[in-house]
Amino acid sequence: MPRRQEARDSDSLTRDAVLAGIAEVKASLGGVEAALSNLAGRPPPLVGWSLRGVFTRYLDHGSSQVTWMKGALGSATALTCVASEVEDSNMEQGLLRMTGPKLQAALFGTLLLATWVDFLQLADAVLQNCPTCSVEKVFVDLHRVQELMEPALADLSSQDLERVEAAAVAMPELMGRLTREFNAIHREARASMKLGGQVLAAVRAVEMVAMISTLKVSLPRLPPSAPASLGVGFVMSSGGVMTGSRLVVSAEWVEMMRRLVRAGVISVPAVSSAVLIHGGQVLMAQAPRDLPKGVRDALGDSPEVRGMHETGRAGAGMSDAPKHHVLPQEHREWFERRGFNGDMDIDQFCVRMERAHHEAIHGGGNWKLGRMWPGEWNRLIMKALREAEARAGRTLTRNVVLRIVGENMKAYDIPMNFTPGRGR
Known part of the structure; x- marks a missing residue:
């Protein structure tokens, strides 16, 4: 099979x-x-x-x-x-x-x-x-x-x-x-x-x-x-x-x-x-x-x-690990218009990551400088989503957004063990 x-x-x-x-x-x-x-x-x-x-x-x-x-x-x-x-x-x-x-x-x-x-x-x-x-x-x-x-x-x-x-x-x-x-x-x-x-x-x-x-x-x-x-x-x-x-x-x-x-x-x-x-x-x-x-x-x-x-638990030494929003918070309204509401709110899609890993995908400790790096997570994921939407000629569905996000999470070695994070 x-x-x-x-x-x-x-x-x-x-x-x-x-x-x-x-x-x-x-x-x-x-x-x-x-x-x-x-x-x-x-x-x-x-x-x-x-x-x-x-x-x-x-x-x-x-x-x-x-x-x-x-x-x-x-x-x-x-x-x-x-x-x-x-x-x-x-x-x-x-x-x-x-x-x-x-x-x-x-x-x-x-x-x-x-x-x-x-x-x-x-x-x-x-x-x-x-x-x-x-x-x-x-x-x-x-x-x-x-x-x-x-x-x-x-x-x-x-x-x-x-x-x-x-x-x-x-x-x-x-x-x-x-x-x-x-x-x-x-x-x-x-x-x-x-x-x-x-x-x-x-x-x-x-x-x-x-x-x-x-x-x-x-x-x-x-x-x-x-x-x-x-x-x-x-x-x-x-x-x-x-x-x-x-x-x-x-x-x-x-x-x-x-x-x-x-x-x-x-x-x-x-x-x-x-x-x-x-x-x-x-x-x-x-x-x-x-x-x-x-x-x-x-x-x-x-x-x-x-x-x-054990991932994300105090017993694994991860109690202080940052919760990373895989769906960028600054684009919350963009995701809401594509079905990320209620149980699928973007705050539900967080993962605990070691601080070094978290800073690395955001281009270092300074988030403002990090946003200038093309490979920074938030820039990369929004670029991929917007390009996919332009190719489709219509608003992406929630499932397509999740598929694209999942592909990029694998590329960045981000585990798909989601945990709720803090919202606005």
Whole structure:
């Protein structure tokens, strides 16, 4: 098979994996949103309290999180569609990697939001079925849990690569703390109900919430397909399905994650966190932990893949590296007239570069002198774009602009690992 066709097939599989990941998170988020809606629409009891009035702020908190998660998934979908229309394979891969922070943020944000719904449902069951329980204590408990989640949600909602990655890696430890909080609130409510002589039906109502809690069956959800187990006893069965002794996820999920990891869309540490949470290992997670080597191999981990994610990170010594706008900022309006708006704003097309490399492509440390050098990046790229437009006799499309920019990035050895930069 010709190399170009192989690249196209690989791009198509990566694109399908991104869309599958988006669809999976979107389905989970839809279920969480429906649960929030049911809680908000539940009529208040004749006797007792409900999640209305002073507790409404906690319902609103959940709804506000849904808004940014939907936006992140919508943005990731739009970027994937643009990537499918770009003819240059390297640029397509670069655009697909841009979906990573958005997809990862929505993935872990949805998990946290589902956990928040667990606490709301538990609080609702206590308020409606336990007159002897302190309403003030329920309010304070929810406030404490919200504060526990707030830093992670803030990092995830930023959709910044470094912040999202840090939040994902720390998620097993956070889920462990949330699990302990949930169990403590549940245990105290049960004890209070027993002391108050509550009827069996009321106790069962609170027990039911604990039984179906997301904290007991975390991501990833298991589709109706042949399972794959990831654990210490990791082996490959004769039918191609992975089996082991510790935890089970679907073979399709593993393949989807393998594609996303190898393409640099999602990192192995982030996938590790999702698998550890799903495996119920959060209770003993006192610090971020890694997966067994066999699992990392199954997901496609390698030094090259890790290098993709290290680019631009403090761990790789690049925290001070300048962010280079590959689409020159001084020509922002020119690019906007050619479709670079919203998710495709030129501020999304920045790359971290070593300071020497960054200065070299701009003709040295003095940008004014650099602009006089024909090979200076901004002069070169605008000259190439304007000449292409003159030859075409019409305004260039966004995809043609990206193709020309991609060709010049390769010539200047600029990596297509895009990261958002500062705008005007």
